[in-house]
Every structure is written in C-alpha cells, then in structure tokens.
Amino acid sequence: MRFVLIVCAIGIHLSGFSGLDDADSLFRKKYIQDPAYIDDLTGKISFKLYTLNRTNSFTISDVGNNFESRYEPNVGSDLGLGVLYKWLKFGVSFARLGRNSPESTHGKTTRLDLQGHIFTKKVGADLSFRFYRGFYLSNPSSFNKDWKSGDKYPQRSDLRTVSIGASAYYVFNHEKFSLQSVYVQSEWQKKSAGSFFLGSSINTFAILADSAISPENFSNPSNQSKFFEEARMRSIAPLFGYSYTLVLSDHVFTNLTVSPGFALANTRLKEADGFLVYKKTNIIPRFGFRFGLGYNGPKFFGGFSAEYNYQEFKFNQGEGRFGHTRGQARVYIGYRFNW
Structure with missing residues (x-):
C-alpha cells in the first residue's frame, strides 16, 4: 500500500505542471492551439486500464575479442489504472500479472521502479528511479557450447542495478x-503534424555485486579493471530529436519519436575492498525512441505505446563496453465522460 500511495503522489505532483500552458512565458503572449x-x-474525465511491461537490461562487452554477456531481469507485466481530468493526469500500477519466464530456469528479480512523465502542450519531461536485484545471463550459449534451449540459465541473484x-x-x-x-490521450490529433524538440538529460547508472561482474576474457588481461565488483556511470547530454504523428484516418494514428546523440559520461570501477581501479570521462553514444499506435475518439480510445533509451559506456582503455537499455511498453483502453 505504501508503494501505491507514493506513486499516486508522484503522478499528481508531476501532472500539475500542465497548468503552465495557459500563457507563453517565453514570449508573453496568449497561447493559441490550432483547433x-x-x-x-x-474538460472530460477519462479512465483507462493498461498493462505495462518494463525493461532494464545491460550488456558487458569485450570489443577486441568480440565477446558479450547480456544480463536480463526476470520481470513481467503490471496492471494499472489511469485518470485524466484537466491538469490532473496520473496512473498507478496495482497488480503484478506474473513473470516473463519461470523462476526455476531464469531466477527471481525484485524491483522498485518509479517513473513520472510530463506531457504538456509545449514541454515534455521524464523522471525515473529504478532498483533491480537478480539477473540471468540471456546468451549462455556464448559461454557454454553444450547449453541448449530448455536448460537452466546462469543466474546472478547478487547483481543489483540502480x-x-x-x-x-x-x-x-x-x-x-x-x-x-x-x-497521455488528453488531446486528439486531428491532422498529421510533427515537431522538433530540444532539451537536456542527466542519468546515473550503477551495477553492484558480491563477486566479479566483468566478462571473463579481455583483450588486455593484465588490466586490473577486469576484476571490478562495482561500476558507476554518470552522464549528461543535450536532447535533440523529432516527433511525428501520422493520422491514418479520422480516429487512427501512429507516432514515431527519435532522439539520437551523444553524452558526456564518467565511468568508475571499484574492487571488492572499495579500491578505485578505473576512472575516466569520455563522449559516449545515446539513443532515445518512442512509438505509438492507437485509436482516439470522443469517448473510446485505446492503443499501444513504447519508449526505450540506450547508452553505451566505455572502460578498460576502450576495450570494454557497458550497454544500458531501459524502457517500457504499454497497451491501454479507456473511456471519456462529460463532466
């Protein structure tokens, strides 16, 4: 119950910013939206029911040896309820619909995943906090040629990510x-249109474990950074991209949003005793993606939406790579009432 109340409070607080759209503070003129x-x-109160599937995976790669380990959490979908009315827009997940794979073969993942999204007429924003514990190696055949489908996946219950x-x-x-x-489905795009957007982002990502979390083989075996048990990465990046909604008919639409670019990132690796074995700041690639497909009408609405973000951090003199993918996919259906 405490978790549900926290999420509700976050949703209400973030949605309140949509009231800032009444006037354009940048140009001191009345904001006019083309009807x-x-x-x-x-002005209508809307309720929507949705399923939500979240992703928080990472890879550790050795570029010189063409070697990569892929770690996935064993999570499933959540069932949620959303409410939309004027400035109030929030949703809360209240039920777990099971896991994607059996715990007997893929292990158990525990998590705390809090996300807030702001979509006003002129400004968009995203906030997130994710803690995951328990991962499995999703490409075991790269390590063990005898491994076959149906076998138990190698599991790391000690792995945590923040x-x-x-x-x-x-x-x-x-x-x-x-x-x-x-x-959000609080507006209805009647004609096809698109827009460029500009902003910034800041992220931090940490991997913690009770034993070594690096790949077993590196191009430079004498480098101590292959023995790390803690990795912390921080990044700051400009955001620039384009979003376009194609109206296929009076009620059916699809949207694609892309935001490629680079970030300034700092990577730190530590041994089990806390000794810093690697520290460097460099430029890394990043990519953001959103997709939506749905039906919008005066009363009924529904559809599918997804968003994913990827960053790649370097270490071990550029021979090592951390790839971090986070995102979510949502299927929703809703109804609007005149209020």
Whole structure:
C-alpha cells in the first residue's frame, strides 16, 4: 500500500505542471492551439486500464575479442489504472500479472521502479528511479557450447542495478503538434503534424555485486579493471530529436519519436575492498525512441505505446563496453465522460 500511495503522489505532483500552458512565458503572449489540428479533451474525465511491461537490461562487452554477456531481469507485466481530468493526469500500477519466464530456469528479480512523465502542450519531461536485484545471463550459449534451449540459465541473484534519470525538452511546433494525444490521450490529433524538440538529460547508472561482474576474457588481461565488483556511470547530454504523428484516418494514428546523440559520461570501477581501479570521462553514444499506435475518439480510445533509451559506456582503455537499455511498453483502453 505504501508503494501505491507514493506513486499516486508522484503522478499528481508531476501532472500539475500542465497548468503552465495557459500563457507563453517565453514570449508573453496568449497561447493559441490550432483547433483544426488538435482537439483539447481535458474538460472530460477519462479512465483507462493498461498493462505495462518494463525493461532494464545491460550488456558487458569485450570489443577486441568480440565477446558479450547480456544480463536480463526476470520481470513481467503490471496492471494499472489511469485518470485524466484537466491538469490532473496520473496512473498507478496495482497488480503484478506474473513473470516473463519461470523462476526455476531464469531466477527471481525484485524491483522498485518509479517513473513520472510530463506531457504538456509545449514541454515534455521524464523522471525515473529504478532498483533491480537478480539477473540471468540471456546468451549462455556464448559461454557454454553444450547449453541448449530448455536448460537452466546462469543466474546472478547478487547483481543489483540502480538507475536514476531526468530529462526535459521543449516542443517547437506546439500549436499544431500534440505529444499528449499519443502518450497521455488528453488531446486528439486531428491532422498529421510533427515537431522538433530540444532539451537536456542527466542519468546515473550503477551495477553492484558480491563477486566479479566483468566478462571473463579481455583483450588486455593484465588490466586490473577486469576484476571490478562495482561500476558507476554518470552522464549528461543535450536532447535533440523529432516527433511525428501520422493520422491514418479520422480516429487512427501512429507516432514515431527519435532522439539520437551523444553524452558526456564518467565511468568508475571499484574492487571488492572499495579500491578505485578505473576512472575516466569520455563522449559516449545515446539513443532515445518512442512509438505509438492507437485509436482516439470522443469517448473510446485505446492503443499501444513504447519508449526505450540506450547508452553505451566505455572502460578498460576502450576495450570494454557497458550497454544500458531501459524502457517500457504499454497497451491501454479507456473511456471519456462529460463532466
């Protein structure tokens, strides 16, 4: 119950920022949304039921030897309920629908995954805190040629990851383009439109374990950084991308949002006794992706949406790579009431 209340409070607090759209503080003029392109539905109260499947995986690679270990959590889908009315937009997951794979073969993952999203008419923002414990190696055949489908996956119950992230961006063509229509459903995109957006993001990602978490083989075996048991990565990046909603018919739409780029990142590796064995700051690649497909009408609405973000951190003189993927996929159906 405590977890549910925390999520509700976060959702209500973040959604309150949508009230800032009444006036454009940058240009001191009344904000006008083109009604030929966007229908504002915030005056109706909406309820939606959704399933949510989250992703928080990572890879550790040895570039020189073309060697990669892939770690996945064994998580499943959650069932959630969302409410939309004027400035209030929030959703809370209240039931676990099981795991993606049996615990007997893939192990057990425990998690605390809190996420908040802001989609106003002109500004978008994302906040997240993720703690996961318990991973399995999803590519065991790369290590053991005798491994076959149906065998037990190698499991690391001691592996923990902590991920904290925040981003914000400004949508330039906000008079004709609506992110809320796709990812919140409080507006209705009537005609096809798109927009560039610009902002920034900051992220931190840590991997902790009770034993070595590096690959077993590295191009430079004398380097002590292959024996680390703790890895911490921090990054800051500009956000630049483009989002476009294609209206396929009066009620059916699809959206694609991409945000490629680079980040300034700091990587630190420590041994079990806490001794720092590697520390370096460099430029790394990053990529953000969102997709939506759905039906929007005066009363009924439904669809599918997904978002994923990827960053790749370097270590061991560039021979090592951490790849971190986080995201979620959602299927939803809802109904609007006149209020």
